[in-house]
Amino acid sequence: MVDQPLTGLGVAITRPSDQAKRLSRMIVEAGGQPHAFPLIEIAPLADYSTFDAQLNELDKYDWTIFISSNAVQNGIPRMLNLVGKPPATLRHAAIGPVTATELTSLGIAPVLTPQGRYDSESLLALPEMQQVKGKRFLIFRGVGGRELLAESLRSRGATVDFAECYRRINPQTSAEPLAQLWQQQQLDAVVVTSSEAMRHLLAMTNNAQQPWIRDVTLCVNHARIAELPLDLGLHVRIAEAPGDDAMLQCLNTVALLKQQRH
CATH class of the missing domain: 3.40.50.10090 (Rossmann fold)
Incomplete structure (x- = not known):
């Protein structure tokens, strides 16, 4: 049975x-x-012009950070279609292992992820996120969301932009x-x-x-x-x-x- x-x-x-x-x-x-x-429910943006412009400037960034699987699913296929693979100099991070696995499956690797707990705080605690003065970060996310990650990186001297590639609605x-x-x-x-x-x-x-x-x-x-x-x-x-x-x-x-x- x-x-x-x-x-x-x-x-x-x-x-x-x-x-x-x-x-x-x-x-x-x-x-x-x-x-x-x-x-x-995850919905597309009404206008992708800002996001597409950011994709065309990926070479000016040092890091991308992906907040969720939705950020991967709504951001990476569009990036691959528009500009192809990201620059080899660009490093990538994800909040958790599921998001990291999705990135890897789409050819984006290696991906830095925290261990144990999977959230902004754990990612910020990693050694790679400490000495970031002068580094440029692009955070892939939906419209709105927590500001902790960006605020903390900025307080450490980094420049942070948001690449918003979807929106969330309550159906x-x-x-x-x-x-x-x-x-x-x-x-x-x-x-x-x-x-x-x-x-x-x-x-x-x-x-x-x-x-x-x-x-x-x-x-x-x-x-x-x-x-x-x-x-x-x-x-x-x-x-x-x-x-x-x-x-x-x-x-x-x-x-x-x-x-x-x-």
Whole structure:
């Protein structure tokens, strides 16, 4: 008999639809019921003229930094089409191993990544990011986002520009579908893997005042994403690592606790 530790567990996944497919499949294989509820979708820019101009000036930079897989998927194919391979003198860094693997698969290597924790703070702690006075960095990201990386590098004497190559939109107008799933006893956990998605979720539940969100467990993949919901007294579990496998382990714990309660 196939082990199905998530039997009877309803899980909403708030990731962009195309990024939720593997985890959804793993949840089904483990006996759970995934519910797609993307709180972020990735959309192209209305105008790429600024981004294209930056690609044409790659040779003036010392480093590129890629914030996410989305930055790779929306930036590198366009770069390869427009200007070809980046200059050999250009060095590359990524926030985490998934992003680094995507870069490598598209011929961008080697890629510097932090070990253990995967965030701006960990990248900034690396030896290569210390003596950067006079260096020029180009950070590939979506429109908006955290400023910590750029601010810290600038404080160390670097010049930093943002290469914004996509935008994020919230496709949902209401959290009512999740409330209904909960009322039907089909929702036990919600997977949230970005601070932006968490902000959308809390805003759509009257700052977490709706009964259902105070009952379910929020499964996140970074302590920073957990800060707001923990402050609001919600049930939060933090996966031990990024990626779908660690998130599945996090959901296994939720399922185990549910079984113990019953």
